[in-house]
Amino acid sequence: MKKLTIAALVAAGALALGACSGTGQDSGPADSADLDLTYAVITHAPSGDAFWDRVKSGADRAGKDLGVTVNYAGDPDPSQQSQLIDGAVADEVDGIVVSMANPDGVEASVKAAVAAGIPVVTINAGLEQSKAFGAITHVGQSEELAGTAVGERMKAEGYTNALCVIQAAGALNLEQRCAAVKAAMGGTVTNLQVDGTDDNAVTATITSQLQADSSIDAVLTLGGQQGIDAVAAVAESGSEAKVATFDLSEDVIKDIQSDKIAFAVDQQPFVQGYEGVSVLYLKSINGNDVGGGEPIYSGPAFITKDNADAVLKYAEEGTR
Numbered sequence: 228m229k230k231l232t233i234a235a236l237v238a239a240g241a242l243a244l245g246a247c248s249g250t251g252q253d254s255g256p257a258d259s260a261d262l263d264l265t266y267a268v269i270t271h272a273p274s275g276d277a278f279w280d281r282v283k284s285g286a287d288r289a290g291k292d293l294g295v296t297v298n299y300a301g302d303p304d305p306s307q308q309s310q311l312i313d314g315a316v317a318d319e320v321d322g323i324v325v326s327m328a329n330p331d332g333v334e335a336s337v338k339a340a341v342a343a344g345i346p347v348v349t350i351n352a353g354l355e356q357s358k359a360f361g362a363i364t365h366v367g368q369s370e371e372l373a374g375t376a377v378g379e380r381m382k383a384e385g386y387t388n389a390l391c392v393i394q395a396a397g398a399l400n401l402e403q404r405c406a407a408v409k410a411a412m413g414g415t416v417t418n419l420q421v422d423g424t425d426d427n428a429v430t431a432t433i434t435s436q437l438q439a440d441s442s443i444d445a446v447l448t449l450g451g452q453q454g455i456d457a458v459a460a461v462a463e464s465g466s467e468a469k470v471a472t473f474d475l476s477e478d479v480i481k482d483i484q485s486d487k488i489a490f491a492v493d494q495q496p497f498v499q500g501y502e503g504v505s506v507l508y509l510k511s512i513n514g515n516d517v518g519g520g521e522p523i524y525s526g527p528a529f530i531t532k533d534n535a536d537a538v539l540k541y542a543e544e545g546t547r
Contacts, residue, residue, distance in 0.1 A: 279496070324507065367522065369524065374404040378412035386414065433460035437466040
């Protein structure tokens with residue numbers, strides 16, 4: 228009996244210690260399946276854009292990995308994008324991921340979402356306004372840092388007269404990137420506005436500029452598909468200008484391997500979609516505000532002939 232009593236006391240003590248250890252809780256965060264979480268990802272993407280397909284792929288993968296519902300929508304018109312945000316608020320989603328190429332155009336809707344108690348994470352564009360609008364954090368690249376890094380590289384490689392090709396009208400983040408390139412490179416950097424949804428028109432516009440000015444020695448595009456268009460323009464015009472681009476695709480990497488593109492700058496759109504949803508998920512299940520009030524940088528990362536082979540397999544899978 229004495230032995231049994233001692234054993235019982237030891238067991239009871241172990242249970243008491245277990246109950247009092249750590250945070251005092253005997254289980255972790257609530258399971259997402261029990262919470263039935265739904266997040267809206269609302270971007271300024273036009274349809275059929277390869278870059279934004281990768282953002283969507285990242286968000287969808289996060290939804291699958293975390294067991295949550297992700298509803299993706301995009302519209303380059305800020306008024307239409309605002310309506311999508313307002314609709315998500317009306318649907319009482321558990322969080323919103325939003326890109327802000329035109330921050331002023333979506334400000335009221337983003338702030339209304341925050342006021343309604345819906346956590347917001349900004350991605351890709353709108354880093355400077357993200358905190359002021361009430362977002363938890365921003366996931367993306369600093370346009371100033373990325374543009375400066377590219378400008379310094381172009382200067383080091385001897386470029387003196389470059390085109391900076393902007394594929395979306397009114398996109399403040401793209402204009403900021405070109406301005407940072409110009410400040411860092413020196414020489415002449417001319418902004419060239421094109422319609423990024425029309426590859427033939429992009430090629431024709433760049434071709435015309437190269438034919439008009441034979442001193443242009445570099446064409447910098449701000450999107451991967453426009454980089455491919457620029458390669459065609461260089462060939463058509465007979466120019467000796469070198470092409471560099473932001474963002475990746477399988478074709479971009481193959482053009483890097485064949486020396487048709489000097490380098491690409493990867494801001495890792497898959498990461499932007501994935502991390503945007505992940506930050507909201509941690510807020511939902513554990514009350515976390517990831518980022519500590521600062522942005523989470525997804526880039527820039529340079530892709531050159533030296534490391535193109537290692538990245539190609541991911542581009543083929545649609546994640547880089």
